Amino acid sequence: MENLFFYIAAILAVASAGSVILQRKVMYSVLSLIVTLLAVAWMYAMLSAPFLAVVQVILYVGAIMVLFLFVVMMLKYEKTEIQRFRPGLLWCTGLLVAVFFLMKLIYVVNRASSLTPKVATVPPDFGSIKSLGGVLYTQYLLPVELTGILLLVAVVGVALLSGIKK
């Protein structure tokens, strides 16, 4: 049963990720990416990390993809846009990126197949908000606070750039 759900989620994630780059229309790419993110959230939920799953939905689907959608909605996609790119350059970069990721993938698969799977017992409060919060605010306090400052700087920057005209 669990295997079945995992394979459905995995196929959904991979298929929609493929659809992101294969779609001709930008809006369909954005929608496919949303499906990918939801499928990944589904996997988090099955890995007994419900909090991570919900945060994935709130942050990525509920906020970041909203921005993507906004941009796509406001800009009219023109056929002439694509002619401004140099096709040779695009192919070259694409090939380089593809080769790089293929090598990474081979490396990861090689390493994973040499390891023997360990059966570890999952603590009952694993992935709960309490345990996650405990770790974030004790062990990883400094990175959390630094990220907070980074985001605050970004917010102030946006307020400045959007211009309070006086």
Next chain:
Amino acid sequence: MCLDVIITLLKIAIVFGFVLNVAAILSWAERKQSAVMQDRIGANRADVLGFRIFGLFHPIADTIKMLTKEDWVPPAGDAFIHTLAPFLALFTALVVFAVIPFGDTLHIAGRDIPLQIADLNVGILFIVAFGGLGFYSVVLAGWSSENKYSLLGSIRAAAQLISYELALGLSIVGVVMAYGSIELDDIVRGQGQYVLGVIPYWGIVAQPLGFILFFTAAMAETKRVPFDLPESESEIIGYFTEYSGMKFGAFWMGEFIEVISVAGVVTALYFGGWQIPFLSNQGIFIPGLFTIPLPHLLVVLLQVSAFGLKVLFFCWFMLLVRWTLPRFRYDQLMAFGWKFMVPLALVNIVVTGLIKYVF
């Protein structure tokens, strides 16, 4: 295993049956309420064999009308997304009810049945996450119609929903702090306590400011007057201008289901959920005076109907607000959200923290 599945399916049927039926009745109640408030007679014309029963046949008449109307997709638009949007609107509005508890645990034939469809341990966050997805239905509807007015409506909706979601989330934090849990089940149970032995410790008592903020933000999320800028029937007609037939009906139903969802969440968070003051599992209980024992089934029945009545009350209250207030101007709406609601919600969190720290 098999029985568990049947029980779960039964719970889903009961909850969604309640929600969909109330949504249909609300479509009549809204017209009747506006008529009462404007000193008119209102929707009372639909009759079956001469029977009118206050016009309660109107929802059925409307549905037949919308199902038999021509379903038209704008030729310049995007047919797939145009069809997808109304379904998303219905889905996101309905799915919220999966985590709202509508009664205490039912003990029957040696089984403990929690009266809640899915007891997720992320509770409220689930509501925030999937309620927020309603954004997509509005934006995709406007974009796929290939109509300037629809697009204007959906851009307004996008800006409004994002702004008020922040205030909504922050006002919920206060409740989570007050009851020390993020699960709706625990929050409702926590509201069964008493302050000074007599006042029920409901969310409204623990979080008066939080309640007002949440209710306002949640009404903004339903996109109804005074926050109906995405629709604005007198200026741009809104994101569903290009919809006809039952697809328009889906948006319409979605709006009423959202009203019921908001009423359900407000009841669960701030008005004790299924709790009735001075009614515990043992029966009627007046502290220090007497206890009248009641059978378990009767208690559960009373609690479930209390939850239903509270939800209906808030639905009616939102109809009252909708027919009382005028519409905000766009800049007023944005300023109100960002410069008033969000700071106030932050203050609410700090004050709640201080109170929790002192007591």
